[in-house]
Amino acid sequence: MLSRSSLPDQVFHRLVSDVLAGRFAPGERLPTQRALAAELGVNLASVREGVKRLEQLGLVEVRHGDAMRVRDWRLHGGPDVLVHLIARAGSLDVEMVRSVMEARRLLLGESARLAAARRSDEQAALLSSLAEQLAGAAGDEAAQHLDFGWYAVLIEAAGNVVFLLVMNSIRALYLEHLELFRPIVSDRDELVARYRAAARAVAAGDGDAAAAEVFQLAAAQETRLLQALR
Amino acid sequence: MLSRSSLPDQVFHRLVSDVLAGRFAPGERLPTQRALAAELGVNLASVREGVKRLEQLGLVEVRHGDAMRVRDWRLHGGPDVLVHLIARAGSLDVEMVRSVMEARRLLLGESARLAAARRSDEQAALLSSLAEQLAGAAGDEAAQHLDFGWYAVLIEAAGNVVFLLVMNSIRALYLEHLELFRPIVSDRDELVARYRAAARAVAAGDGDAAAAEVFQLAAAQETRLLQALR
DNA sequence: GGTTTACATTGTTCGGAACACTGGAACAAT
DNA sequence: ATTGTTCCAGTGTTCCGAACAATGTAAACC
Numbered sequence: 411m412l413s414r415s416s417l418p419d420q421v422f423h424r425l426v427s428d429v430l431a432g433r434f435a436p437g438e439r440l441p442t443q444r445a446l447a448a449e450l451g452v453n454l455a456s457v458r459e460g461v462k463r464l465e466q467l468g469l470v471e472v473r474h475g476d477a478m479r480v481r482d483w484r485l486h487g488g489p490d491v492l493v494h495l496i497a498r499a500g501s502l503d504v505e506m507v508r509s510v511m512e513a514r515r516l517l518l519g520e521s522a523r524l525a526a527a528r529r530s531d532e533q534a535a536l537l538s539s540l541a542e543q544l545a546g547a548a549g550d551e552a553a554q555h556l557d558f559g560w561y562a563v564l565i566e567a568a569g570n571v572v573f574l575l576v577m578n579s580i581r582a583l584y585l586e587h588l589e590l591f592r593p594i595v596s597d598r599d600e601l602v603a604r605y606r607a608a609a610r611a612v613a614a615g616d617g618d619a620a621a622a623e624v625f626q627l628a629a630a631q632e633t634r635l636l637q638a639l640r
Numbered sequence: 641m642l643s644r645s646s647l648p649d650q651v652f653h654r655l656v657s658d659v660l661a662g663r664f665a666p667g668e669r670l671p672t673q674r675a676l677a678a679e680l681g682v683n684l685a686s687v688r689e690g691v692k693r694l695e696q697l698g699l700v701e702v703r704h705g706d707a708m709r710v711r712d713w714r715l716h717g718g719p720d721v722l723v724h725l726i727a728r729a730g731s732l733d734v735e736m737v738r739s740v741m742e743a744r745r746l747l748l749g750e751s752a753r754l755a756a757a758r759r760s761d762e763q764a765a766l767l768s769s770l771a772e773q774l775a776g777a778a779g780d781e782a783a784q785h786l787d788f789g790w791y792a793v794l795i796e797a798a799g800n801v802v803f804l805l806v807m808n809s810i811r812a813l814y815l816e817h818l819e820l821f822r823p824i825v826s827d828r829d830e831l832v833a834r835y836r837a838a839a840r841a842v843a844a845g846d847g848d849a850a851a852a853e854v855f856q857l858a859a860a861q862e863t864r865l866l867q868a869l870r
Numbered sequence: 871g872g873t874t875t876a877c878a879t880t881g882t883t884c885g886g887a888a889c890a891c892t893g894g895a896a897c898a899a900t
Numbered sequence: 901a902t903t904g905t906t907c908c909a910g911t912g913t914t915c916c917g918a919a920c921a922a923t924g925t926a927a928a929c930c
Binding site: 416418455458459462463466468474484485486487488489490491492495506509510512513516520524569570571572573574575576578579582 | 646648685688689692693696698704714715716717718719720721722725736739740742743746750754800801802803804805806808809812
């Protein structure tokens with residue numbers, strides 16, 4: 411079949427795309443559910459499901475008895491909107507990638523500081539171990555997964571639920587465009603030294619050093635990625 | 641009528657509550673949609689809509705032909721799960737509040753640093769203006785809104801979409817439990833000095849000072865809130 | 871023993887109907 | 901002329917029952 415995803419999924423993506431592309435101004439009336447169903451050739455229930463998912467993202471407002479209205483995602487959008495913002499038009503939106511990478515760098519840096527204070531011995535050992543595995547990783551794809559595993563442990567050790575959830579969101583983004591983020595692990599030898607240093611600092615409980623190392627590690631990856639995007 | 645929320649909404653909240661309370665172990669089979677419909681006394685379509693919203697949160701995995709399975713929210717949950725985690729059992733979960741406030745403090749601090757470098761003149765003036773309005777705010781509720789307005793401008797000035805979206809999420813949380821967060825603006829005179837100083841630092845383009853001021857402002861609010869929660 | 875087929879289970883989509891809420895238009899009262 | 905009321909068309913919400921499609925399992929087959 412042509413459709414690899416469910417009908418409501420297709421409706422959902424179509425609407426997200428339309429709204430995010432600005433084809434409807436904020437506050438503007440969306441076509442009625444019945445009209446959308448007719449236009450897209452699907453059942454009313456499928457339209458409804460898609461629309462309600464839009465609503466959960468904070469992209470539209472739907473009130474019983476009144477028309478559906480588009481909301482300004484910069485005011486009401488939650489972090490889950492990111493996945494759809496960054497991948498618009500097939501390729502990555504460079505400005506969005508810049509924002510994500512910047513946020514990632516700051517988030518990971520602070521996570522490292524917290525982790526240095528809160529990590530368990532087991533977590534400290536795991537960070538070291540993963541750094542070594544990264545040194546001998548077979549290929550770039552394997553390295554990518556190890557890279558994300560390393561950060562996952564770091565954030566778990568930081569003991570902050572918000573950071574954990576935001577990073578889950580960024581990971582989802584990662585996994586959907588794995589090839590495009592490949593530059594993050596290029597030129598690995600230079601990076602491995604930083605993983606090791608950061609793991610040492612976390613294990614030693616030196617928050618400032620851990621933050622600085624992770625910050626620079628993330629910055630290095632950021633530079634690689636942004637350069638590759640041109 | 642008495643039921644302020646739609647049927648699928650109620651199904652959704654019921655399921656979220658069940659999953660987040662751990663009444664289903666990760667990987668465990670959820671009741672079938674038909675069974676849920678019968679048990680809750682609603683239509684299959686309503687169950688489906690609720691379930692799909694669960695799926696969008698990353699709380700369950702639903703595969704055509706197979707049973708629905710619960711996922712571990714610590715691994716797959718997005719930031720939108722926060723709203724449901726923090727308000728469990730009617731009152732605020734103190735551990736979650738601690739995480740949110742900690743993340744907020746770090747996020748705002750770094751936003752201030754970025755804002756100092758990127759703010760427009762208009763934004764700098766607005767921050768000052770809002771600080772003055774806070775000084776003469778009528779009541780605590782008015783102060784709360786001004787407080788959030790102040791941070792909204794700061795984050796807008798920081799020019800990072802991720803921060804913007806995460807803060808939208810935290811604000812949604814805020815607005816749903818406005819009374820419970822009231823301590824954030826208590827003892828206002830002491831706080832006003834910090835708003836002013838921070839606004840000055842951002843206007844002057846002094847990133848370090850701006851970050852430090854906002855960091856301490858947020859920390860002060862954090863202390864007030866956590867003490868009030870006992 | 872390994873492969874294939876058939877079936878039961880479960881999610882997915884449909885079409886159509888009835889219900890409930892909202893905004894505005896027409897009307898009535900002041 | 902203004903205010904309050906009633907009614908109606910438009911729109912979202914929920915229902916029902918049926919048929920379709922994917923998955924996992926177990927029986928049947930070679």
